Amino acid sequence: MNIKKADIEEQLRDATIEDYDESVDLLCFIYEVKNQSEKYVIQTIVKDVLEHKESLSNTYRRRKEILNTLKQLKLPEQRSPEWYEMRKEKLTASSLGTAIDKCHFQSREELLLSKIEDTPYLPNPITEWGVKYEDVAIQFYEELNNVKILDFGLVPHPSFEAFGASPDGICDDTGNDPFVARMVEIKCPPKRKFTKSVPHHYWMQVQGQLEVCDLDECDFLQVKIEEYENYEEYQKDIFEIDGILQNGRTMLNYPKGVTITYKNNEKLSYHYCKLNQSDKELHEWIASSDQTNIHEIKWWKITRYENTLVVRDKQWWSENVEKILLFYNDLLSYKDNPVKVQQLKDTISQQKKRKRKEEPKPLDPFQLLSDEEP
Structure with a gap:
């Protein structure tokens, strides 16, 4: 019987056995292993599959912990x-x-x-x-x-x-x-x-x-x-x-x-x-x-x-992340400074004037709209 990783993965996915030695013994019996080389191939595949399963299990456990924190x-x-x-x-x-x-x-x-x-x-x-x-x-x-x-x-x-x-x-x-x-x-x-x-x-x-x-x-x-x-x-x-x-x-x-x-x-x-x-x-x-x-x-x-x-x-x-901090610091500095706020408005006004000159008229008014809330 040919030993195929995909078949072993399916066998281990459906089996309740998680122990490495038990899994190897079971698969050696199923595949009627006759020599050490065949056993080595099974051992290598089993090790990889079980490590992957353990990694996934740890990932799911961590995600559940994060989810519970968010729920609180x-x-x-x-x-x-x-x-x-x-x-x-x-x-x-x-x-x-x-x-x-x-x-x-x-x-x-x-x-x-x-x-x-x-x-x-x-x-x-x-x-x-x-x-x-x-x-x-x-x-x-x-x-x-x-x-x-x-x-x-x-x-x-x-x-x-x-x-x-x-x-x-x-x-x-x-x-x-x-x-x-x-x-x-x-x-x-x-x-x-x-x-x-x-x-x-x-x-x-x-x-x-x-x-x-x-x-x-x-x-x-x-x-x-x-x-x-x-x-x-x-x-x-x-x-x-x-x-x-x-x-x-x-x-x-x-x-x-x-x-x-x-x-x-x-x-x-x-x-x-x-x-x-x-x-x-x-x-x-x-x-x-x-x-x-x-x-x-x-x-x-x-x-x-x-x-x-x-x-x-x-x-x-x-x-x-440094650009986010820069935006936040700018927000704090502008908030209580009327002079800066007016400068901000003037900049926006100039931007809009340039945009009207540079951009062709859109064919569809929906092109001007984002589907994102501010």
């Missing part, structure tokens, strides 16, 4: 008044690219001014779309990977008060060890084209988030969500297996569903039903929902997704 933090909810106030006091991961002058949506000076002056956050159509469908994308990710996503607010860096991050979610410890404490960053771009690689300003954002939470990896999930023209179009888009209708699935076997938008004092909020519901269940859910201040009811579908694993890059962080 008392944090403001995302997009709460406390959350916005805390964001003004420090640089956050979503603005990291801007702070180190590597973002084309906003200048470093504009970011400084936004943290000095008390200007209300005004969402644009891109960011509002992302807020509206982020929870749908999270449910989709949970379904794909058999995990449960935990929501976190703004997490301050434990040692670097200048910096913080608001991850979209982190996988809970639900038994799927390869995903435990994996961070998830969600993007639901209505216009931007999908790419296999992560756009660099988002990659920098993820690096900042991983550093704050002391985690190893993050799934960067892009989900394309479209809205049906009406309920009739929703009804026509179906998926069947052996003639049996699959609830809440499109012809491509992606999720579809409905979202209720509420509008109160010009502020929008959203209400979602869980995935894979029948049309009858969805209508019952709509009827049982709060009917006050309903702005619109939209039937939606997922048409595409792209998931890219981003691994923590400690060297990149080390090379850029």
Whole structure:
């Protein structure tokens, strides 16, 4: 019988034996080993496989410990008044690219001014779309990977008060060890084209988030969500297996569903039903929902997704952390200095004038908008 590493890996993965000698003896029996050379090959492979299993076990254990620490933090909810106030006091991961002058949506000076002056956050159509469908994308990710996503607010860096991050979610410890404490960053771009690689300003954002939470990896999930023209179009888009209708699935076997938008004092909020519901269940859910201040009811579908694993890059962080400190020190020096603030405004005004002269008019107004919150 030929000795193959892949076969031995499978044998040891399914076996409950963790002891080196017992594993070697068992495999020598299975492969009917006849000489020392064959035994040596088995010993070498077993040693490598068991060391890898132990390394993974240690990694999962460490991630669970970090996750438990994060769960104990008392944090403001995302997009709460406390959350916005805390964001003004420090640089956050979503603005990291801007702070180190590597973002084309906003200048470093504009970011400084936004943290000095008390200007209300005004969402644009891109960011509002992302807020509206982020929870749908999270449910989709949970379904794909058999995990449960935990929501976190703004997490301050434990040692670097200048910096913080608001991850979209982190996988809970639900038994799927390869995903435990994996961070998830969600993007639901209505216009931007999908790419296999992560756009660099988002990659920098993820690096900042991983550093704050002391985690190893993050799934960067892009989900394309479209809205049906009406309920009739929703009804026509179906998926069947052996003639049996699959609830809440499109012809491509992606999720579809409905979202209720509420509008109160010009502020929008959203209400979602869980995935894979029948049309009858969805209508019952709509009827049982709060009917006050309903702005619109939209039937939606997922048409595409792209998931890219981003691994923590400690060297990149080390090379850029001084720039973060410089931004933070500039923020502190500008805050109580009206003269410097006016100089900052003058610089921004000059930048905008130059930009208008240099840049051609965009073909699409969405080109001017980032899908990232400030």
